[in-house]
Amino acid sequence: MNAARAVALAVFRESVRDKVFYNLVLFAVLLVGASILIGQLTAGQDVKIIKDLGLAATSLFGLFIAIFLGINLVSKEVERRSVYPLLAKPIRRAELVFGKYVGLLLTLLANMAVMTVALYGVLFFLARGIPDPVQHAWDAPALDPALLKAIALIYLNLAIVTAVALFFSTYSSPMLSAIFTLGIYLVGQFNADLQHFDRIVDSPAAIWIAKACYYVLPDFSKFDVKLAVVHGVPVSGTYLAATAGYAAMYIAALLFGAIFIFSRRDFK
């Protein structure tokens, strides 16, 4: 496990070197700029819109990092041939894959932690000086801790996307991995529709395939509670735990699959 930890830290340091965290500057500019502009553009929904914008930007920026760094995690090592000296060291292939994955999760965690602090900071300044009767009329307080639930689920969603990108990265080129991962992401958004495919199709075979796809492909809609938390609709701990469990199982399946494929690859 020491080897996996070393790989994870190396991935994190590499993402710092690659200036991945520059996106935080863009995020901060976006939020601060929006908080100034929104008041001019809309009528009394500044806090709601900043929450929507902050959560959407956190998710979108994280998605770009997960996909575009995830697809390079293994394939770049193979393309550069740096995988040869790496595998010559006392490190198992499983440790390499796992370490790479954890390293990117660390990058995402650091990124999202800073974004969360920035979002709460902007909300704090936006809500400052607004009279109590107005604040009481809001669906949820500006500094609502429930926002963390949405952010936690966004992180789990991104953890699955990273695992998908890593899975494809073990046997495919970065370009194809990006296309496959984006494809899975899009399918995952519409996955819930497959559940009721029998309402529009009569063929039993098609219904069976749709049901199979529904259960096998990731369902990303489970991780989207952004609207609920912004409007103060409660998200239960049971729901969070069940969704976290689903994410853990799915990630484990993808990592084992990636380790299986990578272990079979011949680098001679």
Added chain:
Amino acid sequence: MTRVTAALAAAFCLAGAVMLHAAQERWAPPKVDRPELLYVRSPAVMKRATLGYEAIAADVYWIRALQHFGEERIAPPGHVRTYALLYPLLDLATTLDPHFSIAYRFGSIFLGEPYPGGPGRPDLAIALLQKGIAAQPTKWQYFQDLGFVYYWHMRDYQTAASWFQRGADLPGAPSWLRPLAAVTLAEGGHREASRALWQQLAQSEEQWLSSSAVLRLTQLDAMDIMEEWRRVRRERGVMPPLPVDPSGTPFVIDPATGDITVARESKLFPLPGQLQQPR
């Protein structure tokens, strides 16, 4: 090429592009007054297309609805105000975010506003609020707003009172909603009930809403003066001198009806029901 030369060249070219861009604005032909477009009108399609980012898309449509309403409202005299996109934009915003209460509440006020200040479509205001009630059946504010639309725009006091009553029955509803229902029901549209409604809205923290309510209250004062003028004319059998409305503009006689009314130049024009939307 040194780095300094490259930086200077880049700055020079950028400045040139900016100057050309600014100059082109002067050469550009005058803008054509063409209708705004809404490329996707189906809320169901848009919900899919947003890929989990419905909330931010709803915010964008809400801001577009505000801008559309504002642009139409302050458009120059030559422009034919249609407010054609107002309801589709509000429908999109509220389908993408079914709990977007401000879009239902303010949207219904915009839709009900009489032409030319708004589209004069209280029917659509009612549809929007009923959509809100379907999404949040315990939100008493929607019932209050719905009663308000029936009261002010439709002049259907029975239905208005029933919506106030239904709102008052909901948990968390304010204590003044039930008396309001009673006043509306008992007085069948007495101006005092209307005044009570607008006084509530005049206390809103939203500047534009409270300003609008103050204007409505002033219109009600004008209607009181007109009522008094009619009473004096009835009693004396002669036309009394025309008074000045609360905005400082003298009232006029409507040539079509021979009755007193506010002048077109008055800030209070049009009074409710004074101007009909062209069909």
